[in-house]
Amino acid sequence: MSKLARQLIVLAVLLIVVVALECAAALVQGRSNLAGALVAGIIAGVAAASVLLLLLRYDARLVPAYAATVVLMTGATKAAQAGAWLPFVVDAAATIAMAIWLTRYLRRDATAVPEK
Numbered sequence: 001m002s003k004l005a006r007q008l009i010v011l012a013v014l015l016i017v018v019v020a021l022e023c024a025a026a027l028v029q030g031r032s033n034l035a036g037a038l039v040a041g042i043i044a045g046v047a048a049a050s051v052l053l054l055l056l057r058y059d060a061r062l063v064p065a066y067a068a069t070v071v072l073m074t075g076a077t078k079a080a081q082a083g084a085w086l087p088f089v090v091d092a093a094a095t096i097a098m099a100i101w102l103t104r105y106l107r108r109d110a111t112a113v114p115e116k
Contacts, residue, residue: 025044061103
């Protein structure tokens with residue numbers, strides 16, 4: 001099997017996994033309409049996979065910031081709906097700290113000179 005074929009298979013599997021996870025998330029959120037939840041999951045999955053495959057594949061250091069942004073946006077929405085801002089602030093501080101740490105870790109690995 002050629003290298004290109006292996007890469008295409010990996011990309012297809014990643015796309016399927018992201019779409020499946022988004023569909024599962026839409027179903028778990030309590031949507032009573034199964035077809036609507038699946039359509040919403042497919043749309044969200046394709047959008048997320050597009051961002052991951054088209055933008056973030058060039059620089060792995062962007063992944064922690066992207067993931068932290070998704071977590072913070074979702075947390076802010078839920079905090080606003082429930083009026084629970086204190087847990088959100090604690091979660092936001094931990095998420096930001098972890099994203100900074102991971103970005104620094106990835107930056108350190110990216111600047112390391114490989115041995116010949």
